[in-house]
Structure formats: C-alpha cells, structure tokens
Amino acid sequence: MKGRADDYLILDEATGTYHEDPEQAVRDDVEKHYWLHVGRTIVKDWRLYLMLLPTILVFLFWRYMPMYELLGAFKVSDMVKPVSDQLYAGFSYFRTLLTGSGSLTTEFWRAMRNTFLLSFYGLLFGFPMPILLALFFNEVRSNIARSVYQVLTYLPKFMSTVVMTSLVTMLVKQSITTLNTQPGIVSQALQALGLISADAANAGLLNNPNFFRAIYQISGIWETAGYDSIVFFAAIIAISPTSYEAAQIDGAGKWAQMRYVVLPSILSTIVIMLITRIGSMLSIGYEKVLLLYNSNTYVTADVVSTFAQRYGLAGSDKGIASAAEMMNNIVGMLLVIGANTIARKASNVSLY
Amino acid sequence: MKRKLEISELIFKIISYTLLTVFALCCLYPFLYAVFASISGRRAVEYGEIVLFPKDVQFAAFREMFNDNMFWNSYSNTLFLTFFGTIWALGVSILGAYALSKKRLLFRKFFNFYLVFTMWFSAGIVPQYLNYLATKSVFNGIGIMDDKWLVVIAMGMAAMNIILLRNAFEGVPGEIEEASIVDGATEFQVLTKVFIPMSKSTIATVALFFGISRWNGYFWARQMISNPNEHPLQVFIRLKLEQYTDSEFTAGWNMPYATDSVIYALIVCSIIPILVIYPFIQKYFAKGTNAGGVKE
Numbered sequence: 001m002k003g004r005a006d007d008y009l010i011l012d013e014a015t016g017t018y019h020e021d022p023e024q025a026v027r028d029d030v031e032k033h034y035w036l037h038v039g040r041t042i043v044k045d046w047r048l049y050l051m052l053l054p055t056i057l058v059f060l061f062w063r064y065m066p067m068y069e070l071l072g073a074f075k076v077s078d079m080v081k082p083v084s085d086q087l088y089a090g091f092s093y094f095r096t097l098l099t100g101s102g103s104l105t106t107e108f109w110r111a112m113r114n115t116f117l118l119s120f121y122g123l124l125f126g127f128p129m130p131i132l133l134a135l136f137f138n139e140v141r142s143n144i145a146r147s148v149y150q151v152l153t154y155l156p157k158f159m160s161t162v163v164m165t166s167l168v169t170m171l172v173k174q175s176i177t178t179l180n181t182q183p184g185i186v187s188q189a190l191q192a193l194g195l196i197s198a199d200a201a202n203a204g205l206l207n208n209p210n211f212f213r214a215i216y217q218i219s220g221i222w223e224t225a226g227y228d229s230i231v232f233f234a235a236i237i238a239i240s241p242t243s244y245e246a247a248q249i250d251g252a253g254k255w256a257q258m259r260y261v262v263l264p265s266i267l268s269t270i271v272i273m274l275i276t277r278i279g280s281m282l283s284i285g286y287e288k289v290l291l292l293y294n295s296n297t298y299v300t301a302d303v304v305s306t307f308a309q310r311y312g313l314a315g316s317d318k319g320i321a322s323a324a325e326m327m328n329n330i331v332g333m334l335l336v337i338g339a340n341t342i343a344r345k346a347s348n349v350s351l352y
Numbered sequence: 353m354k355r356k357l358e359i360s361e362l363i364f365k366i367i368s369y370t371l372l373t374v375f376a377l378c379c380l381y382p383f384l385y386a387v388f389a390s391i392s393g394r395r396a397v398e399y400g401e402i403v404l405f406p407k408d409v410q411f412a413a414f415r416e417m418f419n420d421n422m423f424w425n426s427y428s429n430t431l432f433l434t435f436f437g438t439i440w441a442l443g444v445s446i447l448g449a450y451a452l453s454k455k456r457l458l459f460r461k462f463f464n465f466y467l468v469f470t471m472w473f474s475a476g477i478v479p480q481y482l483n484y485l486a487t488k489s490v491f492n493g494i495g496i497m498d499d500k501w502l503v504v505i506a507m508g509m510a511a512m513n514i515i516l517l518r519n520a521f522e523g524v525p526g527e528i529e530e531a532s533i534v535d536g537a538t539e540f541q542v543l544t545k546v547f548i549p550m551s552k553s554t555i556a557t558v559a560l561f562f563g564i565s566r567w568n569g570y571f572w573a574r575q576m577i578s579n580p581n582e583h584p585l586q587v588f589i590r591l592k593l594e595q596y597t598d599s600e601f602t603a604g605w606n607m608p609y610a611t612d613s614v615i616y617a618l619i620v621c622s623i624i625p626i627l628v629i630y631p632f633i634q635k636y637f638a639k640g641t642n643a644g645g646v647k648e
Binding site: 038041042045047048049051052054055056058059061062063064065066067068069070072082083132133135136137139140148149152153155156158159160161162163166167169170171173176180181182183185186188222225226253254255283286287290291305308309312313318321322325326328329330332333336337 | 358360361363364365368369371372373375376377378379380382383385386389398399400402403443444445447448450451452454456457458463466467470471472473474475476477478479480481482483484486487505506507509511514538539540543567568570571575586587589590593597599602603612615616618619622623626627630
C-alpha cells in the first residue's frame, strides 16, 4: 500500500505528512493524452524522425515487402497475376515438400540434409582453423615475419565469391581428352600425391558429387581462415605477459601454458563466435554453392536456397520454392534466436 | 638473461612455423599460378607444364581482355555501383543510426526490433525477386529506366552496419552534444560537426563493408540487370567463365594462347585493384571484425 501511495504522494519528512507530487499532474496528463504527447514529441523532434525515415522506408520496401510475397507459398503459382489475386492453395506445397512421394519431396529433403551437412562440416573443420592459426601467429615473435604470414593468409579473403569460385573451377577442371589437355593443377597435384585417381582428375572434381563437400570446405578454409583468425589473435595478444611469467615461475611448460593461460583467456571469444556460427547454420551462402555446383553434383551440393532458385527463378514453381525457403528460414530464425539467448545467458553478452 | 627454451616450447615453435609456412604458401600459390598461367603459352597451359615459373611468355590473353569493350564497361559499371551504392547505403545508415542512438526517440525499441528482425528472418530468394520486379515497375513508372539505379537503391543495406554505427554514436559523450546545442547547432549540424568526426573510424569500417559487398555483388546484379552493357565485373567474369569452359567453344579455339589464360588474366585483373588499395584499408578491415556489434 505504501508503495502505491509513494507513486502519487511525497512524504515530507520534517512534518511526517504526505503532499501531492507536482510532477504527477504532468505524468497523469501524459497518460491521459498519450497520443497527443506522442504527436507533440514528434513535432518537436521532427528532424530526428525525418532522419530515421529513409532507413524505415528502405527496409520496408526491400526487406518487409518481400515477406508479403511469401503469401505465394500458400497460393496457386501464376506467372502473370500478382500474389494478391492468386487463388489459395492452402498448405498443399508444404505437404508436397514434406510428406509427398514424388521427386520434389526427395529433392527437398536432400537439400535440407545438404544445407545442414555443409554447415555442420564447416563448423567441424572450418571453425577450429582460425583459432589454430591465431595460436601459431602468436608464436612468431618477429613482427615483420608475422605481418608477412598474416597478409598472405588474408589474401584469399579479398577475392569476391565469383573470382574465388572461378579460380577453384579452373584449378580442378577436367581434362579434354580429344585435345589431350591436362586437368587443373590442383587435380594434378592431388593425383601425384595419390589422393585421387586419374579418372577422377580427368573427369573434373567439380563433376563428381563425392568431392563437392571437400572442395566446398577446403576452399572455405582457404578463403576465410586467415581473416577469421584476426579476432582470436586480438584476444590472444590482449593476454598480459605477466600471466605467462607467473605460469612459467610455477613451472608450466608450453602445453600447460596453453591449457591454463591462453585457453581460458580466449574462451569467451571462442564461445561467442561458436554460438554465432551455430545461429547462422541454415543461412549458408547460396552464391558459392550456386557458382560451384552443376547438375552432376546435386546429390551432395544442392541446398535449400539453390533448390528454391532452380524451381522458382530458373523454373516457374514459385509457390514450391517460396514454401521450401520459408521453412528453411523459419528454422534458421529459431536457431539464431536460440543461439542469442544462450549467448546472453552464458556470457552476459548479447549479439544484437 | 634470456631464458632457455623448454623442449615443449621448441617443438611447438617448430610446428607453428612449419604449418604457418605451408598454409601461407597454399594461400599464395593459386594466385601465383593464376599469374603464371595467364602469361604462359598455350601448350604450357594446356599440358600442365607450368608449376613454378611461367613458360613461353605471352601477353596476348591480357591484350584480348584489354581490347574487349565489355570488360572496361563492366569495370566502370562496378565502379558506378560501388561508388553510388556505398554513398547511398552509408548516408541512409548514418542518418538512421543517429536517430536510433538518441534515447529520446519514441518507439526506439520498436525501431531497433524492426531492423534486427531482418537479420533473423529473410523472405528468401523468390519473394525478393518478385518484390524487385514490382519495385522495378514503380521505378520505371517514375521515369528511372536504368536497372543500375534500382540496384544502387534497393540493395546492400544491412541492419548489422546500422547497429555498428548506432553503437559508435551512443559512445559519443552527451555533454559534447549538449554543449554544441547550447552553441546553437541544429540537429543536422550536431550530426555532421560532432558525431561524424567523433566516429570516423567506425564510419570508415562500415563504408568499407558496404564497398566490398557492392564490389563483390553478383547474384542480384545478374538477376536484376537485364542489359549486358550494364553488367558489373563479377557478372562479366562469371559469363566469361561459362563461355570459355564450354567444351564446344574450346574445341573451336585457335588462338596461340589457351582459353584458360584469358580466364586467369581476368581473375588477375579483378584482384589487382584490391591489392593496390589493401594497405590503405587494412586497419579498418581488422577493426571491423573486432567491433562485431557486440553490445553489453
């Protein structure tokens, strides 16, 4: 009760009596005429809202209006009519994709599996690499040598996806038997090392579904490991030298220092990066897959976005494509929100 | 006195240097190979005779590239998209981020959510494409016929970048803002004279992110720009790759240099400008990953 009274009345300690808070009248007024107050504030600060307007509009037009087009996932696809005029088809596309018996269903589940696997392998093999690199960079005491290593390993990051995939395509390309030409230089090297057969090299590694995942991951590590190591390296060099010295005095060898000094210091960075990666698992870059895959490698390469691209943009099954991507993106959103919640709980750091 | 290296330390050092050297060379070699292959003779390229040095040096592949008007066209288109795209996205983001950084902004939580939600959920490729078609007809209706301008305005905004800027603006001390308002500065002057100069490095980082995503943009540029004369470099490279690795095309090839050399020359040409400006942008590049939008 006292708490409530305090909201409205102020205790005058000298006399022990309550009197009305003069600001309360203003507060009551704001509450009574809420929208009037909103209007007044906006008019007073109109410049601020004008500044916000372009952002709001750009996001409205090109981020939120496409969500309206998602209605197409519930309607009969039509090349001419806008989505508002199409007839409702209910959940039929979703049923076809999830529980149907045709080739679409198999392809969709294959795409879901590939999306998950490409991300999962990326996490498994791609995630530790930058951390290892950062640890190695830390061993290089000479600044010049370290800069050289760093610049060389960042180099691939400066290519666009198109240039990177073009280079990969050329390096593992097939041989042309009629002209007696050799396969790409990387294929030749792998063949010389006995890792792949001559037939596989000659047929072109990108035409063989067995190699797609490896090519995707290795090119991914090649492209991003150096650049991604920056954040871990920054965490490592932030460790105070006295920590190492203390450990050395306690008789810690290199491994013990790694275990008890370095690892705990960069653990929070690792956890945050890991959670971010898990959160964005289902939103893997479709451009790279699109640029590397071909009809021979759909079995291991086709992901949900490329599935949608093939049926919705190259083909005309817009409803099917929208439905497929919508499911993928909703699961992806739940992953992001879940990961963010965990990050907040675990480290008091929220990513958004 | 220098401490003696422990055995475990020595082993770790040797492992580090070895693996780093191997990895660094693996990173570098494809580029070197691209340069060698682009200037080597046809026989050397096709029979895989180049490993560490170019052979039968020729520059005809580069000459073919440089004589191609479409190449220069695509380069200028990319510069156009990068320049105007970055200015547009950066301008909009700065204004929006400034407004969002103000505690007195009403519905601030809602507006923040409005941006962040787009990072969680995107409608997908097909709805985006249909929406682009719809906005394109609106644009054509008001007299903007160039697809380039639509690409500039519609693409490349990123909620993450606005949040980065907002965080930087929130870090500007409120006293400085109050002081400038007392001195009679308008809202816009506060932004341009106080907030922007005080957040220069974040703005440079964000501008770099925008610039890179524009320079690298491929998929939507290919979907949205129908006129081949307006294609940016990335689309040009991809189309060339598709054409020059087509078996029928290569079978009829009768030049003294290999088809591969042309592709490699194109790859080299597209990387060189980035290598040239890299030393100037390097520090912002590194900074961006650390900023990361992490907010307490």
